[in-house]
Amino acid sequence: MPDPRPLAANDSPTARRDFLLRTVAALVAGAALPLAGLKNVASAAPPAAVAGGPTGPVPTLDISPQAGEDVLIRMQRELARALVKPMDERKWGMVIDTRKCVGCAACTVGCSLENKLPPGVVYRPMTDTEVGTYPNVTRRFIPRPCMQCENPPCVAVCPVGATFKRPDGIVAIDYNACIGCRYCLTACPYQARTFDFGADWTDNAASGRPAALALDGATGYEHLAGFEYGEKWTRAEGVIPQSPVGNARKCTFCAHRLEKGMLPMCATTCIGRATFFGDLNDPTSLVSELAASANATRLKEELGTEPKVFYLL
Amino acid sequence: MTANAQVRQPATAAVLSGLRYGLFAIWLLAAIAGGYAIAQRLLLGERLAAYSSYIPWGLWVSAYIFFIGLSAGAFLLSSLVYVFRLRQFERVGPLALFVAVVTLAMALLSILFDLGHMERFWEVYVRPQWHSMMAWMVWLYTAYFVLLVAELGVALHRRSSERSSSQLLRDDRILLVLGSIGVPLAVAFHGGVGALFATVVAREYWNTAVFPILFLSGALLSGSGLLMAIVVFLWPRRDAAWRQLVADLARVVAGLVLLELLLEFAEYSIPAWYQVGPQSSLIVYVLFGPYWYVFWVVYGLFGVAVPLVLLTRRDPFVRGIGAALVAVTFFAVRLDLVIPGLVTPELRGLERAYLDPIGGRLSYLYSPSVFEWQVTLGVVAIGAALFYLGQRFLPLMTDVREDRSKERAG
Numbered sequence: 001m002p003d004p005r006p007l008a009a010n011d012s013p014t015a016r017r018d019f020l021l022r023t024v025a026a027l028v029a030g031a032a033l034p035l036a037g038l039k040n041v042a043s044a045a046p047p048a049a050v051a052g053g054p055t056g057p058v059p060t061l062d063i064s065p066q067a068g069e070d071v072l073i074r075m076q077r078e079l080a081r082a083l084v085k086p087m088d089e090r091k092w093g094m095v096i097d098t099r100k101c102v103g104c105a106a107c108t109v110g111c112s113l114e115n116k117l118p119p120g121v122v123y124r125p126m127t128d129t130e131v132g133t134y135p136n137v138t139r140r141f142i143p144r145p146c147m148q149c150e151n152p153p154c155v156a157v158c159p160v161g162a163t164f165k166r167p168d169g170i171v172a173i174d175y176n177a178c179i180g181c182r183y184c185l186t187a188c189p190y191q192a193r194t195f196d197f198g199a200d201w202t203d204n205a206a207s208g209r210p211a212a213l214a215l216d217g218a219t220g221y222e223h224l225a226g227f228e229y230g231e232k233w234t235r236a237e238g239v240i241p242q243s244p245v246g247n248a249r250k251c252t253f254c255a256h257r258l259e260k261g262m263l264p265m266c267a268t269t270c271i272g273r274a275t276f277f278g279d280l281n282d283p284t285s286l287v288s289e290l291a292a293s294a295n296a297t298r299l300k301e302e303l304g305t306e307p308k309v310f311y312l313l
Numbered sequence: 314m315t316a317n318a319q320v321r322q323p324a325t326a327a328v329l330s331g332l333r334y335g336l337f338a339i340w341l342l343a344a345i346a347g348g349y350a351i352a353q354r355l356l357l358g359e360r361l362a363a364y365s366s367y368i369p370w371g372l373w374v375s376a377y378i379f380f381i382g383l384s385a386g387a388f389l390l391s392s393l394v395y396v397f398r399l400r401q402f403e404r405v406g407p408l409a410l411f412v413a414v415v416t417l418a419m420a421l422l423s424i425l426f427d428l429g430h431m432e433r434f435w436e437v438y439v440r441p442q443w444h445s446m447m448a449w450m451v452w453l454y455t456a457y458f459v460l461l462v463a464e465l466g467v468a469l470h471r472r473s474s475e476r477s478s479s480q481l482l483r484d485d486r487i488l489l490v491l492g493s494i495g496v497p498l499a500v501a502f503h504g505g506v507g508a509l510f511a512t513v514v515a516r517e518y519w520n521t522a523v524f525p526i527l528f529l530s531g532a533l534l535s536g537s538g539l540l541m542a543i544v545v546f547l548w549p550r551r552d553a554a555w556r557q558l559v560a561d562l563a564r565v566v567a568g569l570v571l572l573e574l575l576l577e578f579a580e581y582s583i584p585a586w587y588q589v590g591p592q593s594s595l596i597v598y599v600l601f602g603p604y605w606y607v608f609w610v611v612y613g614l615f616g617v618a619v620p621l622v623l624l625t626r627r628d629p630f631v632r633g634i635g636a637a638l639v640a641v642t643f644f645a646v647r648l649d650l651v652i653p654g655l656v657t658p659e660l661r662g663l664e665r666a667y668l669d670p671i672g673g674r675l676s677y678l679y680s681p682s683v684f685e686w687q688v689t690l691g692v693v694a695i696g697a698a699l700f701y702l703g704q705r706f707l708p709l710m711t712d713v714r715e716d717r718s719k720e721r722a723g
Contacts, residue, residue, distance in 0.1 A: 108667060120366060120674030127662030144660060153515060159448040160436040179436055180429015182369035183447050189515035191659045194366035195429065198358050199672045237358050246358065246429030299660070303514060 071273050074286055075263055082279035083261060088167035092253050093280035093308040094267070095290040096143055100274035103128055103141035110269030111145075114254065116226040118235065119201055121194045123251035124266050143275070145266065146171060146192040146251035147299065147307030154184035154193060154250075163248070169280075169308055170255050172229060175243035184248050189300050190307075198237035198245040230256045253277070280308060340697055347691020350684050354426050361684035365674040367663075368655045372648075372681035373427040376689045378506055379535070379647040380420035380696075381454070382528065383640070385503035386536015388413040388461065388495060390565075395464070395485075395492035401561050404554070407472065408709045409540055410465040415703065416539075417458055419696040426688055446509045453502035460498060464491040472708045503532050510654065517591035518654040521584070527576050531646060534569040538620075538639035541566055545633025548710055559629040566636050567624040574617055577646070599653045607645045616642035652679060 063073060082090045103126060111117070111124045126143040152171045155163050162177035163184055185193045200222050225232045226244075229252065236242035254264035262268075267277040278287035290296065291310045298307045353361060364371035391409035393399040425431050438455075442448045470476070471484040507528030510519040541562040548555055581600065584592035599608055615638050623635030656677055658664045669675045703709060 119671035120669035122667045122675065125663065125666035125675075127660060127666045129662040142660070142662070144663070144666070153513075156444050157447065157513070159442055159445045159451065160433075160440045161442045162436075162440075177433070177436060177440065178430065179433045181427070181447065182429070183445075183509075185366060185369040186655065187513050187515055189659055191367060191663060195369060195674070197672055197674055198360055199669075199674070201671065203671050237360070239356060240432050241358055241430065243430075248429075 071276065071286060072263065072268065075267065075276065075278055078278045078282060078285045079258070079263060080261055082282060082285075083258070085279075085281075089281060090168045091280040091308065092148065092169055092258070093278065093287045093291060093310070094145060094148075094253070094264075095276040095287050095296070095310045095312060097274045097276070097290075097312040098140065098142060099312065100272045101126075101141040101143065102272050102274075103139065104271055106269040106271050107143050107266035107275060110265040111251070111254075114257070114265035115228060116222070116224055117249075118196060118222065119199050119203075121196050121249050123192075123194075123249070142311070143266070144190060144192065144299075145253070145309060147190050147305065147309045148251075148253060150306035150308065151304060153187040153189065153303075153305060157183045157187040159183065166255075170253050171250070172252060172255065173248060173250060175229075175233065175247050178243070178247040180246040180248070182248060189303055189305060193248045193250045196235070196244045196247055196249050198235070198241060227256045228252055230259055340694060343690045344694040344698070346687050347689075347694045350687030351426070351691045353684065354688055359429065360672070361682060363682035363685060364679060365669075365672075365676050367658070367675060367677050368652065368679040370427075370651050370655065371679055372685040372689060373423050375644070375647045375651045376692065377420050377424040377427070378528070378651070379644045380416045380423060380692075381506060382503065382532035382643070382647070383416040383536050383539050384413045384420060384532075385499045385529070386532040386534065387416065387540050388457075388499050388536070389533055390537050390540055391464075392492045392496045392499075395468070395488040396496055401558065404558060404710075405540060405544060405562075407465065407468040407707075408543065410461060410468055411703050411707065411709050412536075412540055412543065412700070414458075414461055414465060415696050415699045416536075417454070417461065418699065419692050421454075422692050422695065423689065426692075446505060446512050450502060450505040450509055453498060453505055457495070457498050457502050460491060460495050464488060464495060467491065469707055469709075472711075500529060503528055510650070513654075515659065516654045518595045519650075521580065521592075523576065523580050527573075527580060530569065530573050530576050531643060534566070534573045535640050535643040537562065537566050537569060538636045538643070542633050542637035542640060545629055545636065547704065550711075551629075556629055559632055563624045563632045563636070566639060567621060570617055570621055570624075570639060573646075577612075595653050595657065598656065599649050602653075604649075607649055611642050611645035612649070616645065655679075 063069075063077070065074065065077070105126050108122065108124050108126055112122065115123060117123065124143055124145045126141055129140050129142075131138050131140050148169055148171050150169070152163075152165060155165055155171060158164075159181065160177055160179055162174045162179070163171065164174070165171050180195070182195055185191075185195060202222060223234070225234045227233070228244075233244055234242060235245045237245055254262070254266075257264060264275075264277055267275045276287050276290055278285040280288055280291060282288060287310075290312065293312060295313050296310045297313055298310055300307075350361075362371070362373075387409045390402070391406050391413065393402050394406035394409070425434065428434060437448055437451045467484055467487050471481060471488070476484065504525040507525035510516075511521060511524035513519050541559070544555075544562060545559055581596050584590060585596040587593075588597075599605075620635040620639045623631050623638070626632060626635075656679070658677060664677050667675055
């Protein structure tokens, strides 16, 4: 029987720390890889658009297409191309290939870290359901970001217009306007919105000197600002809670990354390359091609919400 | 007066005085428990509430639609006096309007505590969204609130002794105009509360055209039940006219219990008849799920069966208990309306997809926390205090002119 712990020899605290550091460094480098070939073309940049236009120079990619290249490279190139267009001429969309999804939840975790999500707030959960009966059993994984509907029910119900559809199709929330009534949470047919109750990951955790090392790291992390919608958000509870505490929250297709020329975190962290992202208005984009596949479908088509997230079955 | 009655009177007075102290003690306890929770809500936010991201509306929203229904119902009953001129209910006019004001205040407090950002409520007025049913509801009840206060002012003024007959006629005309605007307004705003739920296509349980109608019938039922209970237990002069008033109100309330029962039957039987379709399982959940007793015992037994028996008795106090039961147990109907609409995942497997180990906010199980009940108790205590002050200082249940004419006749 093989040794279940083949790395036991390296299991000292120092070796583990080195291993973790190396892993983190590799992950960061991996996430930044598509940016390696970027150069700035300030002249092509449109003026910074209100509510989510590119801020600063728009990056482009000078790697020419190659046979067998990673789809991330292609999507990165297409992203840079789309950012040059005026905002209302882009239509961001996502395609998720359920046949390639292995259910690793790297997208869920990547998203939660990117957006500094507190407990109870999730933008991209992944459902893991068992299909069939023994001996014909399989597991079905369906990652569920916000569908960024063309006809979003959440927008129509908001009593103060705090949630709205941007010209590029992303459904956004104005954290400074949301009153926290949660009507949008009830109206979303995909339950893609969660409410920030103000909880922190270290709530009820052990405190005091012996636990300080672990706790300091965690509290440090959870008080880092988030950058959704290109603004700095520091959460805090109180008599008047500091947004996004007390607000509805949702996936933004990482709008803040897009405007810096980066793909959404979930597309970047997907180990099986099962998440594709791009401009549905560009007929040559990968997402346009895939969304037109015969096996492409959308969730709850019958409601007429026209999601911009497609699933390949 | 017989000797026997003379002996009994001090004992009755002692019992009443004891009852009064007992009620005050209960109120004080409710005010302390509720006040503490309301302070926690203001300082710590919604952390102690048990509702979640998947069941985002819970006890407070149910309390809100319950209280606001009481208000609309009491107001519509007052329109029998001021718009439809039904003389047998004339004496309860100002009381009905005052109950409508107090219960509206209770409703607004309940929903205010439910907001993530209470300090931003004013945005509903300055950022108008014409397509949002919630925005319409807020605007309509604001208009209703203004109208209600104005109408109450005129109705109370009318009761003062200095009004000449020409002034009284003018008061009647003003009340007729205000009431005539108020009736469609109350129907629109409370129908609007029903539509707020009914228009949500994502929730099959709510998405039914019967909801706005059901809200109105429920408002009439619970509002008139509450009003009748107040008339029975708190009316100062228990004469023959009072007995007649109670008998008339009992007939109205019993009729409304039956109307509500009919509409509830339609609501539950139609979507579930063939036991297929999206609503079917939710209705089975309400009727036979873990909270089956809310429907069968709280509503069916204590909201319909027992009150129907009590309302048809001759003793006004027994009838009053029936009316009070109707008003109080109607809260169960409201809970059964809000929460079952939210208990099933919209996507299969979402309940296990990602968990919240800290606050359990990604759960489809909901049972109101003690804190939520405490806040609601606090709101009830505030309402009771407002009502007490109103009936102490305003001529809600006494008519100066009526008393004077009786004195003259005597």
